[in-house]
Amino acid sequence: MIDFYVDRTGSVPAYAQLVQQVREALRLGLLRTGDKLPTVREVVTSCAVNAATVLKAYRELELSGLVEARQGAGTYISGTLGGSADPAAMDRLRGRLRTWVGDARQAGLEDDDMRALVTSVLAEPPGELSAEQRAAQAQAAREQQNPRSAGPR
Amino acid sequence: MIDFYVDRTGSVPAYAQLVQQVREALRLGLLRTGDKLPTVREVVTSCAVNAATVLKAYRELELSGLVEARQGAGTYISGTLGGSADPAAMDRLRGRLRTWVGDARQAGLEDDDMRALVTSVLAEPPGELSAEQRAAQAQAAREQQNPRSAGPR
DNA sequence: GCAATTGTTATGGTTAACTAGAACACTAGT
DNA sequence: ACTAGTGTTCTAGTTAACCATAACAATTGC
Incomplete structure (x- = not known):
């Protein structure tokens, strides 16, 4: 389970940090198809951000086809990034x-x-x-x- | 003379892009103490940004001691970054x-x-x-x- | 069926980044 | 002294990111 880290001191939007961390984990092979992402509420409490912020990140990932969100179940990895390398x-x-x-x-x-x-x-x-x-x-x-x-x- | 490039499609603030480009040029040795930066108005016309945005970038650079702004003259490099390497x-x-x-x-x-x-x-x-x-x-x-x-x- | 968990939507407010236009202050060259 | 170019300040407005709270909808597990 990936655990997110959000730094609010800089000017990088929180949702962008979440998206970037998932993409980077995908590229490094730390996340694979089927893996579960933390629930929205978990990220809210662990990173002290708002639910709408997390949702925006997850939605952006879903729009690019990297994750799949299912109500009641959670959000799961459903795509790959570059990882075609040996x-x-x-x-x-x-x-x-x-x-x-x-x-x-x-x-x-x-x-x-x-x-x-x-x-x-x-x-x-x-x-x-x-x-x-x-x-x-x-x-x-x-x-x-x-x-x-x-x-x- | 460095020439700036600003990409407004992303969420990275324009002033941050200017600051980052100066810092990177300093690190790579492309800018040295005494070099002149483009004037505020030059950047305004070449990058289609506002004078206040450029000023914010130059001010941030000045606060960190990297450049020195002189009214009527221009803005000049006055510091170094890391580039102590051979x-x-x-x-x-x-x-x-x-x-x-x-x-x-x-x-x-x-x-x-x-x-x-x-x-x-x-x-x-x-x-x-x-x-x-x-x-x-x-x-x-x-x-x-x-x-x-x-x-x- | 029912309760808990999860994603989702809605509303409203706060803050910061950016823009726009104008005017001011200082310096260098003539 | 004058002019042009420079950095600087000011006011006002727009936009986007974020927060807070609450409610809704779908799935899971019993």
Whole structure:
């Protein structure tokens, strides 16, 4: 059971935070089709928000086909998000990212610095790879297909 | 000269978008002390927002010590953000991240999937559970929630 | 059938973000 | 001194998010 966390100090609407947490959990595989979301009243008491706010979040999720609400029963996951990726590949990517984050922290970068870097790289137009980057990418792809035969790091 | 971009379709306040763009440019080294920001009226015409909105953004930046506004002259960068990291190290980290993003794309991940992964890794305290352990925990929680049925209906 | 639980709707009020238009105050260049 | 460009303030209005309360509707479990 996902448990929500709402931060009212910022300017991010509470309902948007709830929606985003469900979407993120779906992307990470922490929620699957059939899983039950907390009831509206549970979220109301645990997050100190209004029922209409929770309902707005759940309704937005339902409109995008991610959940299904049934009166008297509850709200259940009914869709997927991106999760078409192989869990094992996902896990390898997470491990490499964890290493990268560790190195970045050691270089003095704060979390926000890393987030800015990610935003910047994701915004770069794809397909402008240098030969060096292409080689590195090919090597990494080989390692991902055959994780046992670890090549030069 | 930075040029702002404001998206009014979402629920993110316009002034917050301006602030965030300046902070991000500072973190990436795209803006330095002494650089001039666009004038209030320039932003008003280029982004179709109100002068009060731009002023609110610039004021917030000034309160956090990042910029300095001088009447009749303009608004200038007067502070730094995190960017204490060595530019060369920054470049290396960017290159590695670019490779990682390429591999993630090849594995079928969308940009939002990667963002969720980054958020998740940044949120885990040093020495956190591995992805497999987290998945196992999520599965156990699901089974405890729905002991006999596999889903709704 | 009945009671408890759940999602849903309705009404009204509060607050903050944003917009609009105008005017003011300071500075730099001529 | 003058003009133009700059940041700044003011008043007023619109919109959206959120809260509070209550009632309604459908399902579940006994």
